[in-house]
Amino acid sequence: MYTHSKDVRGIQYDKETAMKTIIASIALFGLLIGPSMFAQEKAPSNEPIHYDREPTVVKQVTPKYPELALKAGIEGEVLLKVWVNESGDVTKTAILRSDDKIFEEAAAVAAQQWKFSPAMKEAKPVAVFVSIPFRFRLPSLGKEKSKEHDVFIESLQSIAINIIQGSKLEQMKSSVAPEAYVIDGNHYENLYAVLNGEVKTCKVVQGPNSKIPFFNAYVTDDMNAASVVLKSVSANGKRERYHTVLIVRQPGGDWKIRSWHVSG
Secondary structure: OEEEEEOEOOEOOOHHHHOOOOOOOOOOOEEEEOOEOOOOOEOOOOOEOOOOEOOEEEEOOOOOOOHHHHHHOOOEEEEEEEEEOOOOEEEEEEEEEEOOHHHHHHHHHHHOOOEEEOEEEOOEEEOEEEEEEEEEEOOOOHHHOOHHHHHHHHHHHHHHHHHHHOOOHHHHHHHEEEEEEEEEOOEEEEHHHHHOOOOOOOOOOOOOOOEEEEEEEEEOOOOOEEEEEEEEEOOOOOOEEEEEEEEEEOOOOOEEEEEEEEEO
């Protein structure tokens, strides 16, 4: 999967704000996991644990990358302390450290499925604490970004920003599929009708002086689908909105917007 993040029009990239955002998703992810042990930890009874042989991992389960984090371009790490019983099963989990709460549930669900050979004391299995770090990392294009990809990203950015700012709107409508829809709060409407002004319950256009401080694009490896995430701020700075736009390549090669979700 291709990913792309950039500042828009000289405005500071704002990753933390993106943590609060958006719906739906196209994309894959990268994840690194490595277990490490806490020796001489405390048991739930607060009694010191002593053992002759530490537990070892026999089964690992990879957490599912949270969709919201994936869409917002968020990376992070969660360090869990888990209680491994005499059978080597994880029966309790606790957060020791977390970069963002968005990752905590995925990490805990995965950890509960891990299996260990139990710690041993005097040739008998004993229950102990084990620490497991889960590192959530997004895929990266690295140095091999192609010129074609960069031009494509600029095109996606231009379409979305022009629609939000109401610039070249008639031209931008040619990039909207007839069946495309927009969701704004509790309202679901045809996107083309919204842009034509036929429907007032949904609003995508915020005006020519609105600002776009955040932009992210995720493109499938075959470059046949893309998910674009933007943050917009009204001209007076009083309203912030988050936009998630799904764009799909048509059989003829043209790119068309299929859905537009707005929140805020």
